[in-house]
Amino acid sequence: MTRTMKQMAKRLINPRAPQLLAAVATAVLLVACGGDKGDKASQTAAKVNKEEITVHQINFVLQRQPGLKPEQAEAAGRQVLERLIDQELAVQKAQEQKLDRDPRVVQQIEAAKREIIARAYAERLGEAVAKPANDEIARYYADKPALFKDRRIYSLQELSIEAKPEQFEAIRAKLSSSKTIAEFVEFLKGNGLHFAGNQAVRAAEQLPLASLDNIAKMKDGDSVLSPNPTGLTVLYLVGSRAQPVDEAQARPAIEAFLLNQRRAEAVQKDLKALRDSSKIEYVGKFAQPATAPASAPAVTAAPASDAPAPAASGLDPAAISKGMGLK
Incomplete structure (x- = not known):
């Protein structure tokens, strides 16, 4: 190891x-x-x-x-x-x-009490969930080569560029023709385009799972351009090195991830059943249907647990599920 x-x-x-x-x-x-x-x-x-x-x-x-x-x-x-x-x-x-x-203190105490009780309910429900079978673990390992068999450590540069839609094509063309990222950066500076840079070294499991397969296809020196709310984001692969994980090493992390996934699904299923069998009435301004803005932050009423998840050698189940991003 x-x-x-x-x-x-x-x-x-x-x-x-x-x-x-x-x-x-x-x-x-x-x-x-x-x-x-x-x-x-x-x-x-x-x-x-x-x-x-x-x-x-x-x-x-x-x-x-x-x-x-x-x-x-x-x-x-x-x-x-x-x-x-x-x-x-x-x-x-x-x-x-x-x-x-003090009313504010009382309110905080009550909120903490509700969260602890709801968390206890989720944990009790999760205790009844069966562990994943060996064939499920093996299948997950085989289905995620970028995480395990072909795992790599990536050195990445990220540039967040403020740009208008009419500038996108010129930026894309210059990125494609630039021999180095430094040459591309000089182009941005010369054209008065504001940008912020970030560099990080990340293992495969520390990247967003939804993006990992695309990043795994990149070769050293490749770059990817994607839109963001204020313009474009460039992801540049400075370099990478192979650091595979065999199935025996990955097994504890995969088992923990699949088990946590099942527990979350069990809680959601039970909550849905409780909602369906209960009378819930929205009052006042909440009685009117409304669509939350896309940028609204997610709110967690009661986390299932704040205990650290187990990890196999070089693998964190929490990171496998959502990644840590580049920031």
Whole structure:
């Protein structure tokens, strides 16, 4: 396995998770008990005025820290405890000032509560979804050569050009005739065309999946021109190198991706059934049908989970699904 693969593999769910949690719990108990084996284990880690901070609170925070090693658990537990003490002091002062009754604070608490409950529903629903079979994983691997068998690392330059439709043809012709991207850039400057440049090195799975097949067909030195809301975008492939991933390496990421996809579909299907069986009445201005503008941002009411997705060597299931783009 290459160094890159090893680095990316660190995002895998830790197979030593049970041992890690045990080490975390032990470390936190040492914090709570002062390490004295003769004392009875206490669930209280600290007292802040009349309030207690418990071992369970510390464990909850530690379990949400990705990449925490067992040998780091004790130090991490002490750091978490200090942060919780600061938090408790702030909470006590806020309550003293009756900030917990502020309408804006109450609204935020209720919104967070609804999101947590909705997320729990989605997670419970997802637990019943079956894992993908081996043949499904193999088929996905075979159907996505640009992601796996023919995977490449791309060095890309992106130019976003402000231009009017009547200027498009001249820009396209010059891009086609330019021997280098530098020559094309000089043309843009000489003609007073404003543009912004960006350069990045991206692995195949970090590119938008919808664009990957087209980018994979490009050779070093090729460029692609596409329209954008203010003009044109040029994507130039400076260079690339092959870094394939075999099926064994890709399997955990593919399995996680397909499983997450199934869980999302199960949630959407269940929500549709709930909508169909419920009475939903729009009131006021929302009673009138309206079309949201194309540029309207997507709003997520309740994410399925904020836990990090597992990844195979060099592959991130989240990136496979949507890519990271060039920005």
